[in-house]
Amino acid sequence: MEDLISISKVVVKLLLRLANAEEKIEIKMKGSMDLDIFKVVSEGSCWYGQLNSLNIIKYMIIDQSVGSEDYYSFLLTKDDLFLPTKNKVNRVGGLARADSAAIVNVGNSSINSDHMRIVVLIYHELGHMFGVPRSGRPEDSLDLSSGVHCNNVCVMRKDDKMINEIVGMDLFCPACLEELRDYFKK
Ligand SMILES: [Zn+2]
Ligand SMILES: [Zn+2]
Numbered sequence: 001m002e003d004l005i006s007i008s009k010v011v012v013k014l015l016l017r018l019a020n021a022e023e024k025i026e027i028k029m030k031g032s033m034d035l036d037i038f039k040v041v042s043e044g045s046c047w048y049g050q051l052n053s054l055n056i057i058k059y060m061i062i063d064q065s066v067g068s069e070d071y072y073s074f075l076l077t078k079d080d081l082f083l084p085t086k087n088k089v090n091r092v093g094g095l096a097r098a099d100s101a102a103i104v105n106v107g108n109s110s111i112n113s114d115h116m117r118i119v120v121l122i123y124h125e126l127g128h129m130f131g132v133p134r135s136g137r138p139e140d141s142l143d144l145s146s147g148v149h150c151n152n153v154c155v156m157r158k159d160d161k162m163i164n165e166i167v168g169m170d171l172f173c174p175a176c177l178e179e180l181r182d183y184f185k186k
Helices: 002-018 053-065 111-129 162-166 174-183
Strands: 073-077 081-084 089-092 094-097 101-105
Touching: 002 073, 002 111, 002 174, 053 073, 053 081, 053 094, 053 101, 073 111, 081 094, 094 111, 101 111
Parallel strands: 073 101
Antiparallel strands: 081 089, 094 101
8 A cells, every 4th residue: 555655646746747736735644544434235236345435525525624724635445436326336446526535446456567547547536626627618528428527538538448548648638637727726
């Protein structure tokens, strides 16, 4: 986990640099959080040990409302995450709520085996946390099938297919990068 924590710290720094927002946000390590209460015994197609990502995000947002400090929360976990939706339960790599919090499943493997997937996932969820992509963009450049995603070759695409396409390319497409920079101008 130590490796993953340092790598995610680097990713956060690089993203803030891309967004021209390095001076606007200070990165602090808050420590660990016991997620056992978010594990399900059985719910639909979930199995024991999976974490309800939506409840974790809600918890992090409630935690932010206590006290006067203004911050974003970013959490890494090795456990599987699921997202309950109206009709079914989806296994997800991560989840984020704009302007507040994000969580990423870094898996049980060490960073070496699957590091590109995890790095892309961290960029992706941080992007959502900073409001990218915005829903106001022309509809054909968006994928609205689950949440709001980008249709370009971009880390903000919905699926894992992006990972192979992205290696060696810019992470955010020009539209998403512009939105990311705009986000920090406010
Ligand atoms: Zn997403
Ligand atoms: Zn994009």
